Amino acid sequence: MERNTPIEMISFCQGDGRLRPLRFRLADGTVVRVSRVDETRLLEAAGVTALLYFCRAQIAGRELRFQLRYLVKSHRWVLFEAG
Amino acid sequence: MADRIIYHVDVNSAFLSWEACYRREHLGDEQDLRDLPSAVAGDKEARHGIILAKSTPAKLRGVKTGEPIWQARRKCPDLILVPANYGLYVAASRRFIALLKDYAPVVEQYSIDEAFVDVTGCRRLYGEPVQAAHKLKERIHRELGFTVNIGVSCNKLLAKMAGELEKPDKVHTLFPQEIGEKMWPLPVGELFSVGPASRARLEQIGVTTIGQLARMELSRVKALLGKHGEHIWNYANGRGPEELEAEAPPNKGYGNSTTLPADITRPDQGRKVLLSLCETVGARLRADGQRGRCVTVHLRTADFYDWSHQTPLPQPSDATLEIWQAACRALDQMWQGGTPLRQLGVSVTRVSRDAARQLSLFGDSYDKLARLDQAVDGIRRRYGEEALQRAVFLQEDGVEHMAGGLSRERRTGVTKPLDEEEEYPE
Numbered sequence: 001m002e003r004n005t006p007i008e009m010i011s012f013c014q015g016d017g018r019l020r021p022l023r024f025r026l027a028d029g030t031v032v033r034v035s036r037v038d039e040t041r042l043l044e045a046a047g048v049t050a051l052l053y054f055c056r057a058q059i060a061g062r063e064l065r066f067q068l069r070y071l072v073k074s075h076r077w078v079l080f081e082a083g
Numbered sequence: 084m085a086d087r088i089i090y091h092v093d094v095n096s097a098f099l100s101w102e103a104c105y106r107r108e109h110l111g112d113e114q115d116l117r118d119l120p121s122a123v124a125g126d127k128e129a130r131h132g133i134i135l136a137k138s139t140p141a142k143l144r145g146v147k148t149g150e151p152i153w154q155a156r157r158k159c160p161d162l163i164l165v166p167a168n169y170g171l172y173v174a175a176s177r178r179f180i181a182l183l184k185d186y187a188p189v190v191e192q193y194s195i196d197e198a199f200v201d202v203t204g205c206r207r208l209y210g211e212p213v214q215a216a217h218k219l220k221e222r223i224h225r226e227l228g229f230t231v232n233i234g235v236s237c238n239k240l241l242a243k244m245a246g247e248l249e250k251p252d253k254v255h256t257l258f259p260q261e262i263g264e265k266m267w268p269l270p271v272g273e274l275f276s277v278g279p280a281s282r283a284r285l286e287q288i289g290v291t292t293i294g295q296l297a298r299m300e301l302s303r304v305k306a307l308l309g310k311h312g313e314h315i316w317n318y319a320n321g322r323g324p325e326e327l328e329a330e331a332p333p334n335k336g337y338g339n340s341t342t343l344p345a346d347i348t349r350p351d352q353g354r355k356v357l358l359s360l361c362e363t364v365g366a367r368l369r370a371d372g373q374r375g376r377c378v379t380v381h382l383r384t385a386d387f388y389d390w391s392h393q394t395p396l397p398q399p400s401d402a403t404l405e406i407w408q409a410a411c412r413a414l415d416q417m418w419q420g421g422t423p424l425r426q427l428g429v430s431v432t433r434v435s436r437d438a439a440r441q442l443s444l445f446g447d448s449y450d451k452l453a454r455l456d457q458a459v460d461g462i463r464r465r466y467g468e469e470a471l472q473r474a475v476f477l478q479e480d481g482v483e484h485m486a487g488g489l490s491r492e493r494r495t496g497v498t499k500p501l502d503e504e505e506e507y508p509e
Binding site: 081 | 105107109110174175176177179227229
């Protein structure tokens with residue numbers, strides 16, 4: 001799996017400003033529903049802000065762990081790494 | 084009042100560190116450029132391809148900041164070069180300065196990658212200055228992912244000299260009682276504001292260390308180097324300004340220069356390059372609401388001789404066309420074509436914010452020009468610099484329609500005081 005793939009995302013913005021990923025679609029059309037967010041982290045390395053989500057999802061009956069990132073400046077979601 | 088404590092915080096190989104950190108943390112690169120012989124370089128295609136920042140392994144192989152790429156490659160054939168990404172560096176710099184401002188009340192940004200921080204009276208908050216500096220250094224590394232040097236002393240000069248002592252990722256002190264041991268043995272060229280010219284003159288009379296300069300008679304230094312001699316003599320003795328300038332001082336002048344893709348030899352080419360420089364200089368003046376009274380044109384020949392000539396403006400102006408007309412007069416007076424030119428620059432000085440213009444008896448087109456410039460600036464601000472250009476620049480001869488600055492990206496705020504609010508609304 002290539003790193004840092006751009007994805008289409010449906011997310012939930014809570015009233016207090018928190019953001020939660022719900023469901024996303026890869027370029028090949030695969031839709032993944034995020035079943036659980038284990039941990040979130042703020043990354044500000046080199047002055048670039050990203051929100052990191054360490055998530056799980058059920059794909060073909062197997063549980064997969066992966067990391068999603070929300071890039072604050074460009075308002076984009078990426079699948080950072082999976083596996 | 085407690086004794087003054089000043090930190091000088093300096094990002095180690097800033098552009099390279101930021102680039103490496105971004106690639107590793109955000110793009111997921113396995114390797115870290117900081118651990119390899121690598122450098123950030125200017126545009127390889129254009130002729131100003133120089134090393135802008137290098138990694139420690141590259142430094143150990145003799146690569147120097149500011150040298151041409153080919154020279155660096157000769158010393159270090161496996162040097163990894165990455166192009167400069169000014170947008171990233173501005174973002175990193177802003178976040179760095181914001182962190183310092185969060186840490187202490189008075190911060191003076193000194194350049195894109197260094198700042199002075201006044202922590203006088205912070206002892207109860209952060210503890211002993213040296214331990215606190217270590218904690219600040221660790222915090223920057225933890226939160227922003229790059230290393231800094233922190234120099235600790237009681238004035239800006241000594242703090243800066245301390246920060247330069249040994250790199251990277253270090254805290255050094257240089258208090259007045261330590262000058263003799265830590266600063267005086269250094270070569271005189273290492274002293275703040277001693278450039279190659281002053282260094283050469285000092286070395287001619289046998290002054291090679293900062294200590295020797297410090298022990299000279301002031302009158303002798305002044306006889307040799309004039310007013311500047313007095314400054315550096317005071318610096319050599321550890322005396323320098325204590326107060327921080329938290330507000331950026333107003334710009335004394337506005338200038339831009341450009342290295343041409345190919346040498347020029349004809350006056351019409353020269354005037355065209357000046358026009359492209361006047362476009363950017365004029366826009367910067369207008370953006371800051373300033374008008375200037377004097378226009379200077381700088382030339383560099385293909386053989387690296389530098390000339391400059393200035394000419395006054397009849398009326399204080401910020402109009403591109405008036406600045407250009409004055410620049411053309413200055414150019415005509417020192418160059419009529421022939422000698423190949425490699426670089427041209429235009430600067431406008433003696434600026435002030437509310438310089439009044441006298442009404443002219445002989446028809447003054449300034450109001451019309453001002454309205455035109457305002458409309459042009461507005462269109463470019465909204466639709467980009469490419470949206471509108473003078474027809475003369477449509478000719479494809481490599482002259483950009485708005486020249487100056489290291490690159491387009493760089494015009495987004497590196498030369499202006501950085502304002503964190505501007506681009507990243509939270």
